[in-house]
Amino acid sequence: MDTINRLKSTLKEELRGNYYAISNVKEAEIVTINEELNQMDECLEKLEVRMETAINSSGKKTSSETAVNKINNDAVDKFEIKTKIPPLVLPEFSGKYEEFNSFKAQFDDLITNNIQLSQSQKLYNLRSCLTHDARDSSSKFDNFESLYEALITRYDNERLIVDIHVQNILKFEKIQSESAKEIRNMIVCIQKNLRALKALKYEQNKLSGVLLINILMQKLDKESRKSFELLYDSKNVPTFELNKTAVFSDIKQAFLQICLAEEHKDAVQFLWSNVAPCVHKKPKLHVYCFNRVNFGVSSSPFLLAATIRHHIENYKNDFPDTVLLLYKCFYVDDLISGGKDFEEALQLSRSATNIMEAAGMDIRKWISNDANLMEQWKKETFDVYPVDKTVSFGVNTTKVLGLSWDTHEDYLTMDTSLSEFVSIDKNTKRFILQAVRRIFEPLGLITPFTIRVKCLIKDLWSEKIPWDDLLPPHIEKE
Numbered sequence: 001m002d003t004i005n006r007l008k009s010t011l012k013e014e015l016r017g018n019y020y021a022i023s024n025v026k027e028a029e030i031v032t033i034n035e036e037l038n039q040m041d042e043c044l045e046k047l048e049v050r051m052e053t054a055i056n057s058s059g060k061k062t063s064s065e066t067a068v069n070k071i072n073n074d075a076v077d078k079f080e081i082k083t084k085i086p087p088l089v090l091p092e093f094s095g096k097y098e099e100f101n102s103f104k105a106q107f108d109d110l111i112t113n114n115i116q117l118s119q120s121q122k123l124y125n126l127r128s129c130l131t132h133d134a135r136d137s138s139s140k141f142d143n144f145e146s147l148y149e150a151l152i153t154r155y156d157n158e159r160l161i162v163d164i165h166v167q168n169i170l171k172f173e174k175i176q177s178e179s180a181k182e183i184r185n186m187i188v189c190i191q192k193n194l195r196a197l198k199a200l201k202y203e204q205n206k207l208s209g210v211l212l213i214n215i216l217m218q219k220l221d222k223e224s225r226k227s228f229e230l231l232y233d234s235k236n237v238p239t240f241e242l243n244k245t246a247v248f249s250d251i252k253q254a255f256l257q258i259c260l261a262e263e264h265k266d267a268v269q270f271l272w273s274n275v276a277p278c279v280h281k282k283p284k285l286h287v288y289c290f291n292r293v294n295f296g297v298s299s300s301p302f303l304l305a306a307t308i309r310h311h312i313e314n315y316k317n318d319f320p321d322t323v324l325l326l327y328k329c330f331y332v333d334d335l336i337s338g339g340k341d342f343e344e345a346l347q348l349s350r351s352a353t354n355i356m357e358a359a360g361m362d363i364r365k366w367i368s369n370d371a372n373l374m375e376q377w378k379k380e381t382f383d384v385y386p387v388d389k390t391v392s393f394g395v396n397t398t399k400v401l402g403l404s405w406d407t408h409e410d411y412l413t414m415d416t417s418l419s420e421f422v423s424i425d426k427n428t429k430r431f432i433l434q435a436v437r438r439i440f441e442p443l444g445l446i447t448p449f450t451i452r453v454k455c456l457i458k459d460l461w462s463e464k465i466p467w468d469d470l471l472p473p474h475i476e477k478e
Contacts, residue, residue, distance in 0.1 A: 095133030100155040165193040178223040243338030245345040254333035265289040322351035369410040
């Protein structure tokens with residue numbers, strides 16, 4: 001075992017280090033030799049596993065710290081084989097100025113600050129990361145420090161980087177026809193470049209927000225611009241500021257707060273018996289009807305939305321900003337909104353509570369990513385979302401439209417855990433469809449992964465495979 005360890009040490013330290021230090025070797029040859037060295041490394045690891053397995057199975061004890069076999073107390077051999085961790089994929093840099101800072105941060109963490117790597121190894125890794133225009137910065141006479149400094153001198157140009165992000169926003173092509181996809185792409189482009197500018201310490205202010213929204217209005221198609229103007233009829237100047245403080249709440253028993261008109265109650269009649277039907281074959285039936293809007297009826301969400309909208313119209317002149325937010329931010333009985341800071345979010349919650357209380361609707365379970373705001377709600381006797389007693393105040397998790405929201409770190413998570421369900425191992429069309437339906441992800445963030453399974457379901461339908469038949473071999477491999 002000691003001999004194998006010496007061979008592995010020689011392979012990693014001497015052979016690799018000496019080869020990387022050769023300056024006149026072509027890059028293609030370096031890649032080929034590197035692959036061969038990796039194969040040798042894997043062969044030595046496999047040999048080590050076989051030898052230790054043989055030693056353990058024969059009853060001999062080993063003092064090696066890398067032992068991979070464990071014998072349980074019942075004298076039944078169980079082997080736990082250590083799998084080799086796949087190598088980290090290094091970031092690539094093609095020469096785009098706006099991508100250099102991100103590349104530099106990742107490369108520094110993985111390579112530059114790695115004290116276990118020699119200068120020759122760092123140089124090899126740096127050269128392998130450079131593509132397209134960035135590769136032209138490298139010469140065969142460079143060492144690691146000279147090449148890295150050359151890249152920083154050329155690409156770490158704050159003025160050019162800022163200009164590129166601004167131009168990405170200004171040069172976004174105008175949307176020609178009404179399209180939700182194009183509008184979403186425009187918003188993604190804007191937010192991505194704004195985040196990059198913020199990372200460079202270029203924060204938005206009130207003036208830049210006004211300029212940005214007016215520039216973007218010129219890129220919308222006529223129908224989308226018209227819809228925006230009809231929606232935003234407030235006298236306040238619109239801006240493109242993103243809310244830093246998020247708030248979430250819902251209406252308590254929202255549907256039951258709406259009474260039905262007498263002439264409409266016959267549409268929601270139901271039968272009732274005072275005795276169980278299994279006891280009496282012909283139980284006496286009574287006809288009742290609901291007095292309130294019933295949860296589950298297809299028209300109920302519309303009736304709730306129409307009632308809320310009709311009520312808040314009465315406060316349009318007194319609370320124009322709050323009414324506008326309530327128009328846009330109610331999803332059935334859930335209020336999802338926010339403010340640019342603590343004060344704005346607090347004022348929104350106060351106004352929204354007062355407006356909805358006048359309609360007999362109690363907004364409850366307030367929760368926010370701002371712990372100070374939740375403390376203030378508690379002082380003002382708001383119905384605050386119950387906090388886990390085992391963690392500090394402000395650290396909480398709740399569901400927002402089916403997605404888990406960690407209020408402390410302020411991120412959304414999706415439950416894609418299917419291991420327990422998939423362990424049933426039924427390779428049928430019904431089982432695959434059930435597995436896909438268990439993933440609830442309304443934002444489309446993991447569509448690149450779920451679309452593959454949906455394409456598989458399409459193939460199953462095309463081949464007219466019955467619901468509970470085993471899948472054919474060529475589809476089962478997919």
